[in-house]
Amino acid sequence: MSINPNHPQAPPLAQIPVIRLESAAKVYRTGDVEVHAVRHVDLEVQRGEFVAVMGASGSGKSTLMNIVGCLDKPTGGRYLLDGVNVADLSRRHLARLRNHKLGFVFQSFNLLARTTALENVELPMFYSKPLISLRTQRRRAKEALERVGLGDRLGHRPSQLSGGQQQRIAIARAIVNQPELLLADEPTGNLDTRTSIEIMGFFQELNDAGITIVMVTHELDIASYCKRIVVMRDGEVISDTINPDRRLAATERATLDHAEKQAKLA
Amino acid sequence: MLLFQALILRPLLTAMIALRALRRNKLRSTLTALGIIIGVASVVAMVAVGNGAQARIESQVSALGQNLLMVFAGNRRSGGVNSGGGSASVLTLADAAALAREIPDVAAASPEVTTTVQAIANGRNWSTTVAGESEDYLKIRDWKLAGGSMFTEREIRGSAKVAVIGSKTAHELFGPLNPIGQTVRLKNIPFVIIGLLASKGAGMGGQDQDDRIIVPFTTAMKRLTGEKYIRLISLQVVSADRMAAAQQQIVSLLRQRHRIPPEHGDDFSILNQKEIADTVGSISGIITMMLGSIAGMSLVVGGIGIMNIMLVSVTERTREIGIRVAIGAQGSDILLQFLIESITLSLLGGLLGVLLGVGISKGISLFADFTPVVSTGSVLLAFGVSFAIGVFFGFYPARKAAALDPIDALRYE
Numbered sequence A: 001m002s003i004n005p006n007h008p009q010a011p012p013l014a015q016i017p018v019i020r021l022e023s024a025a026k027v028y029r030t031g032d033v034e035v036h037a038v039r040h041v042d043l044e045v046q047r048g049e050f051v052a053v054m055g056a057s058g059s060g061k062s063t064l065m066n067i068v069g070c071l072d073k074p075t076g077g078r079y080l081l082d083g084v085n086v087a088d089l090s091r092r093h094l095a096r097l098r099n100h101k102l103g104f105v106f107q108s109f110n111l112l113a114r115t116t117a118l119e120n121v122e123l124p125m126f127y128s129k130p131l132i133s134l135r136t137q138r139r140r141a142k143e144a145l146e147r148v149g150l151g152d153r154l155g156h157r158p159s160q161l162s163g164g165q166q167q168r169i170a171i172a173r174a175i176v177n178q179p180e181l182l183l184a185d186e187p188t189g190n191l192d193t194r195t196s197i198e199i200m201g202f203f204q205e206l207n208d209a210g211i212t213i214v215m216v217t218h219e220l221d222i223a224s225y226c227k228r229i230v231v232m233r234d235g236e237v238i239s240d241t242i243n244p245d246r247r248l249a250a251t252e253r254a255t256l257d258h259a260e261k262q263a264k265l266a
Numbered sequence B: 001m002l003l004f005q006a007l008i009l010r011p012l013l014t015a016m017i018a019l020r021a022l023r024r025n026k027l028r029s030t031l032t033a034l035g036i037i038i039g040v041a042s043v044v045a046m047v048a049v050g051n052g053a054q055a056r057i058e059s060q061v062s063a064l065g066q067n068l069l070m071v072f073a074g075n076r077r078s079g080g081v082n083s084g085g086g087s088a089s090v091l092t093l094a095d096a097a098a099l100a101r102e103i104p105d106v107a108a109a110s111p112e113v114t115t116t117v118q119a120i121a122n123g124r125n126w127s128t129t130v131a132g133e134s135e136d137y138l139k140i141r142d143w144k145l146a147g148g149s150m151f152t153e154r155e156i157r158g159s160a161k162v163a164v165i166g167s168k169t170a171h172e173l174f175g176p177l178n179p180i181g182q183t184v185r186l187k188n189i190p191f192v193i194i195g196l197l198a199s200k201g202a203g204m205g206g207q208d209q210d211d212r213i214i215v216p217f218t219t220a221m222k223r224l225t226g227e228k229y230i231r232l233i234s235l236q237v238v239s240a241d242r243m244a245a246a247q248q249q250i251v252s253l254l255r256q257r258h259r260i261p262p263e264h265g266d267d268f269s270i271l272n273q274k275e276i277a278d279t280v281g282s283i284s285g286i287i288t289m290m291l292g293s294i295a296g297m298s299l300v301v302g303g304i305g306i307m308n309i310m311l312v313s314v315t316e317r318t319r320e321i322g323i324r325v326a327i328g329a330q331g332s333d334i335l336l337q338f339l340i341e342s343i344t345l346s347l348l349g350g351l352l353g354v355l356l357g358v359g360i361s362k363g364i365s366l367f368a369d370f371t372p373v374v375s376t377g378s379v380l381l382a383f384g385v386s387f388a389i390g391v392f393f394g395f396y397p398a399r400k401a402a403a404l405d406p407i408d409a410l411r412y413e
Helices: A061-068 A091-100 A117-126 A134-147 A163-175 A193-208 A249-265 B002-024 B026-063 B093-102 B153-157 B167-174 B217-225 B240-257 B273-316 B318-326 B331-367 B376-402 B406-411
Strands: A019-030 A033-045 A050-054 A076-081 A102-105 A181-185 A212-216 A228-233 A236-242 B068-073 B106-121 B124-133 B145-148 B162-165 B183-186 B189-197 B212-216 B232-237 B268-272
Touching: A019 A061, A033 A061, A033 A076, A033 A236, A050 A061, A050 A193, A061 A076, A061 A181, A061 A212, A091 A102, A091 B331, A102 A163, A117 A134, A117 A163, A134 A163, A163 A193, A181 A193, A193 A212, A193 A249, B002 B026, B002 B331, B026 B273, B026 B331, B026 B376, B068 B240, B068 B273, B093 B106, B093 B232, B093 B240, B106 B167, B106 B217, B124 B167, B124 B217, B153 B217, B162 B167, B162 B183, B167 B189, B183 B212, B189 B212, B189 B217, B212 B217, B232 B240, B240 B268, B240 B273, B268 B273, B273 B318, B273 B331, B273 B376, B318 B331, B318 B406, B331 B376
Parallel strands: A050 A212, A050 A228, A102 A181, A181 A212, B124 B212, B162 B189
Antiparallel strands: A019 A033, A019 A076, A228 A236, B068 B232, B068 B268, B106 B124, B106 B183, B106 B232, B145 B189, B162 B212, B183 B189
16 A cells, blocks of 8 residues: 555645545444544644644544544544545554654653653654664754754753653654654643743744644643634534734743843842 | 664664663562573573483493393292292303303303301401302403402312402401401301402492402302302393394393293393493483473463563553554564563573572582583573563563553553
8 A cells, every 4th residue: 555645646745735634523432322522523734734723621622633643543534644544544554654744742741751852852763664774863863852952951861851841852752753744732731831832932933844733722822822723612623713813932932031031130 | 784773773772672671670570580580490400400310320320330231030939929030040150151151242251149148357247248259240340449359260160268348348347457368257257358349339229339248159159158049140241232132142042041942931031231221311311301391380480470570561651652652663663672571581581590500500519429410402492491481471461562552551640
């Protein structure tokens, strides 16, 4: 089976949405009870978008993320990632997709404890096929960590770092394989406001560099850093709008820094 | 370069991940490996003990003499009472002479009569076995003299009252004195001691071979036993490959001499040293195998211990597995990681077990009167088995880890 989107018969890459959900649904069966976590969601995300998926807990946004992240398959409808129907792919192919097309950032960071920052970031490349030479792995992991401002923390372990720093390691890990799509599940859920702004700043930078980002959050002020906001309730999309007044983390940080300086002087 | 990375480096790195995980739980890893350590150590030590005992028994058998055949008189029955082997009065000196004379494969023969007497010398007395033998006896039994000389054919013909004394008997009667030239009284008849036997240790049946006095068979029959018949004839065959042929010729010659009709059985029996060696060898081989397989069972128990701990480890590291799968690890990557971990554990146990087993064998050799022989075969086998145990008992937990649903695994607390 070919998963090459550059196949001659396929339309040019730029025209294909990165994510295309066609009345996707997910039904869990526990005994006789059916739980409709996601009901016929239609959603398209184009290259370069930065989408926030909002909703209360139980709205199905996490299930949707799992489907988009190829960790789960829809029970109804179709999910096309880069024009490829995920339902047709084997576990092996899905693993490969996750490895080189997708990057994950979780609420609880999900770093390997007792493993250095550098090794954590190298981890996705360890599973890459074709293989990446160890030297290249090291170089790219270093670059990714430098990109998130942790170039001086390569040998530190997660437990020796703050929550914000840990999440930055996780971001470095997510981008080290140059994915097309970055998926973030409540990335600021465990962080304070200042650190949250910092993390959103990195996301905006990455998005400006061309990476498509889909982020799940239940906080409106975090969602307001995104270009587009999708709201879910009871497994359905109830609103899908372009964010009219998008916040920019970089300017906010500058303001915040300035305010702090003022406070210290006073 | 990348091929090297795929075939060698990646498994090596995976092994390092495994080693790191094992180091993290030092006590637990040690206790888990202990099962394998004990199992392998006992296999190595038990097989070494078995081999050592076998080697010792075989050396005892070969100490009987070179290419030895023993012809025993058959059993006597009178009125339904069976008096046991050697009791029939059928073998004569003439038989012994005929065997030596007429069968070319027989190099030497010694008729034997034995009796137990109270030996008196040097103001002491000691109950011992007196054996009447021919001048060839020492050669046949591959026995050396520690001093003096063996009696000669002339002394046999002359029924000379001379004796060759065993080291134990000499010690009991003379203590530190040199027995040669001394007189020992057997049934009140004075014998001059002309030779001292070298020590040979315990015989096959556990009897002390050094507690005996050897005299010319003629003298023994006339003066000590008064019997005309002999108990057994010891024979030396010219070479090992003539043993079977010689035995056949002996049977037919004796049957002919004893006028046994074809439908009757022999009135004598023949003990073949090679057959003894084979029998003893196969028995001790069975014992070695038994010891080894009992020890092998503890290896299986050790393997179950490994499986148990690996299952715990998989559960503990569910989240780690989830992370690895989420960022692109294949099921086979996870399988390999945990498999290598269990193999590392069992091979480490195997290595320490071999060392411990060798140590135990060395320890045993300090106390036992034989030396355990650690064979390369048993070491390799133990190693191979511990590897196989790692694979076998590690596979189920590893497969369980590989089959984990990444969503559940990531949510696992």
